Amino acid sequence: MCALQPVAQAQDRPAINPLYLMPADQATPAQVTQMQQRLLDWPQLQRYRDENAALPPVAPGAKRVVFYGDSITEGWGPTGSERFFPGKPYVNRGISGQTTAQMLVRFQQDVIALKPAAVVILAGTNDIAGNTGPTTQAMIEDNLHAMVELAQAHNLRVVLASVLPVSDYPWQPGVQPAGKVTALNRALRAYAAQQGLVYLDYHTAMTNKDGGLDPELAADGVHPTPAGYAKMVPLAEAAIARAQGR
Template structure:
């Protein structure tokens, strides 16, 4: 994704914080087809390659990937006065910005990258306390849901995705953290999961998230419309 699209959208959202962005809601079309599932979860054990077995064993050892940012969190300095800390919380689209403090990730800002490629909202919810709340940010930017639609960690209905995102918003609110809730980006297919047809599912989820953000008074960051 072009960095300019990220920059424009996030600058607007972080400037507004308490006020939802205006714009037309995505078409509220019903999802098509059943929830997707990672093919590895339904492949007979004897048909798995050694690399696939190692991947699944790693998932069992640390399913939410709490180990990923544990050391960085411990080494993170206290937030400085006058420079509010913002945590970007998501999957590969967030991780792709670059590491915290790097030249590609908002240099000179008090922003923290806590994206992990391939993660679903269920995994993110489990690490929300460690990778968001414990860092005491002023704001968290949450971008997630596409990997749920892809079935990365098993079948997930739209209601399940919404429940996880709602829980993150509620946890943030309970700890005085402002929320920017981002739309899922447009996608027509997943190379690692052919046959899912995610586009109508993305539109339906975004329409629900936009309504939820409006009702809860949080910022809705409309990547979908921008892209």
């Protein structure tokens, strides 16, 4: 008789968003709306459709850059705002809560179709949190590699960002993400070197002794404060300059 295998430790198991396990009669109206929206438009292709159509052509001599990601990117501020690189031809296409699988689906319309010179990709933390179901590191890497390959096929320069430090997710406690983030970032750094991409290392510059973010950089431990974004800006600008200089 075969011995039973030990149950995997929590840090070894992909996380599952508790919303997927919740009985329907226990969900709040906001949670029901969220699930309905996901069923109707899972990758949220409608989110930026009007803004994309209204985006003016790139000015002569300018180099458009698309910042592509989840709430950490979206929270930087909308395109053209004083919070998001004022005066720069940068476009924000972050969507809160998204995982790499959702981002891959909308990459054509929200990045390639905008004809940027470069794209800054920051994604993966919501996959680790299990926002769209159990996801392994290999699955995250596959989705990010596919986005990079699409960008390269259209001659876009790619800045591949590290996942920001996080020691706990308020909406998904117990995942113990710090080690998973470090492992994913190690793989992303190696992939960037192999592919000749610019690796944007937010993690090293922002992590604390617990592998997370200090409260002054992220009050909830995940989403940057103004001070957190202020720390990210020069890192992003330097990475973009390196990418455009190649």
